[in-house]
Amino acid sequence: MVTGAMLVEEISLYQTPCFIYNADELERKIKSAKSWSLKHNLHLLYAMKANSFCDVLEIFSPHVNGLSVSSPFEALWGKNFLTSDQVIHYSSPLLDFSQALKDLPLLTSANSLNQWNLFGGGIRLKFPGPFKNQNENEFQSAYDPGRKDSHLGVPIEEFTKYISHKVNQANLPQGLSWHSFCELKDFSEFLSLSEVLTKNLGPYLQLFQWLNLGGGFLLEEGINQEDFKKGLDLIRQYFTGPIYFEPGYDLVEGAFCLKTQIKDKIDNKLILDTSINHLPEVMQFKDKLVLKEEDPEGEQRFQLLGCSCLISDSFGEYNFHQTPLIGDELTFLYVGAYSMVKANRFNGINLPSIYRYSENEGYVLRKKYFFEDYCQQFSIK
């Protein structure tokens, strides 16, 4: 029997809807990325666009050589978590150098020769993609920075022509970056990219101060790293300076879940206290989330619906072994990357609170949003 006291304690662990992150898992991931970087002699940057929550930046910052950012706001926010020996790589289709950035330890990558002529710094390259195994489905293609029609970066053939004319002049880009992969597990693609890079730019690579491999890597320890090593060895035949890489997604995705409660039930439709606007990509790319309570073999199928007025506020259909009831909790797993940073308050529905979980401390409320936060977004004061 559950006593009143136990019930109160359990209920007060957290209130839905909420993101819960596992601090131990974040530590594990960043340490594993760090040992990956040491093993391959790379400088590790965290791409904070994946998740810019203060706790993430605090946990990661002691283990990284810096951050990768996409805007002045990210740069200024990220700087709060860095020490003076750490760098910030700023890369964006449209660089924006406000006065506030002038004292930051920035490496920059311009997306085009026009932008580079304006701002200097490094250049972002685009490789003739996609490499094999990419663009497997619509979802991946929507994320694939290396797809054929990508506007991200100067095509490497164009840059090779440009640099071969410029080579005797003093004013060269400081460094070269690219970001060509999306959830890459098979490093043969990285090896192919290294071959294209060295074939085109090999004789010129030593003219640059740094290289940056971008993100899009899955860095689990069990993955075969042989081709990654081969690709790096090839690049290092031509370039002996520092090489950065900047994963985002992989470092945070698995450490966060979204807890929600079933609030109503209409036939086989379950209405939740959250909305796809708390995880906007669900609708944008029709990607089904992993639900902890789902039993794929279960014979009962229910549609999970968000609580906004939007007819398509749906998380999709899930199978259950037992009939879910009003008041039951459900848990969407693997939502740490590109979710909190994109969540919105459509319909005035509040954003989920954020809790930290760790084995030592259990659940700790880290952030709760109030009506004032909503007003601040829409008021002019």
Ligand SMILES: Cc1ncc(COP(=O)(O)O)c(C=O)c1O
């Ligand atoms: C320039 C750049 N670097 C790094 C990343 C991080 O990639 P991921 O989160 O897939 O590891 C991105 C993602 O968009 C990016 O645009």
